Amino acid sequence: MPDEGYIKFRCLHTPGPAPACAGLDALIRIRNRLHGLGLIGVLPDGIGFGNISLRTGDGFVISASATGHIALATAGHFSLVERCDIGSNTVRCRGPLAASSESMTHWAVYQAAPLIRSVIHVHDRRIWSRMLEKGDPCTEPEAAFGTPELARSVMRLARGRSSLILAMPGHEDGVMTGGETTDAALELLLGCFNPG
Numbered sequence: 001m002p003d004e005g006y007i008k009f010r011c012l013h014t015p016g017p018a019p020a021c022a023g024l025d026a027l028i029r030i031r032n033r034l035h036g037l038g039l040i041g042v043l044p045d046g047i048g049f050g051n052i053s054l055r056t057g058d059g060f061v062i063s064a065s066a067t068g069h070i071a072l073a074t075a076g077h078f079s080l081v082e083r084c085d086i087g088s089n090t091v092r093c094r095g096p097l098a099a100s101s102e103s104m105t106h107w108a109v110y111q112a113a114p115l116i117r118s119v120i121h122v123h124d125r126r127i128w129s130r131m132l133e134k135g136d137p138c139t140e141p142e143a144a145f146g147t148p149e150l151a152r153s154v155m156r157l158a159r160g161r162s163s164l165i166l167a168m169p170g171h172e173d174g175v176m177t178g179g180e181t182t183d184a185a186l187e188l189l190l191g192c193f194n195p196g
């Protein structure tokens with residue numbers, strides 16, 4: 001990808017205690033289940049993939065950056081995202097660790113779809129290629145990882161919806177689901193993981 005015109009992602013992290021909110025225990029449990037299934041983890045080059053979030057009164061909690069290797073995450077592996085700015089590609093977060101570098105994409109869903117309260121993003125070659133073959137909803141092919149373009153593309157697909165499933169052609173193996181609860185988002189994802 002050419003560097004020209006590419007706005008680098010900026011994370012403004014304020015150290016603080018582990019987030020605490022209703023639904024966080026279920027979020028952690030589902031995150032750990034996805035890790036067990038290999039849908040959240042670490043690539044051979046050491047880069048983590050996959051993240052999960054839950055809307056709160058003042059933003060959303062999301063799995064923190066560089067936690068993909070952890071099998072059993074706890075609240076301390078999550079961060080509260082308080083604000084995002086798509087134009088400057090900036091995320092403001094608070095917690096023991098910085099928020100996932102994919103927080104902007106989750107924020108895009110919450111902005112566009114007030115009914116969606118939880119978002120899951122995983123990497124899986126089988127689900128991703130099957131969705132592309134079927135012509136399921138997809139972000140723009142040129143919208144790459146961590147760019148405002150990807151966030152804008154996700155916003156267009158999520159607008160006004162109460163549930164969401166999409167593939168990211170410009171972000172290899174990237175799939176995202178959203179629902180009114182974390183369980184609903186999980187169910188959508190597992191429906192693709194184990195097609196009946």
Ligand SMILES: [Zn+2]
Binds near residue numbers: 122123171
């Ligand atoms: Zn990803």
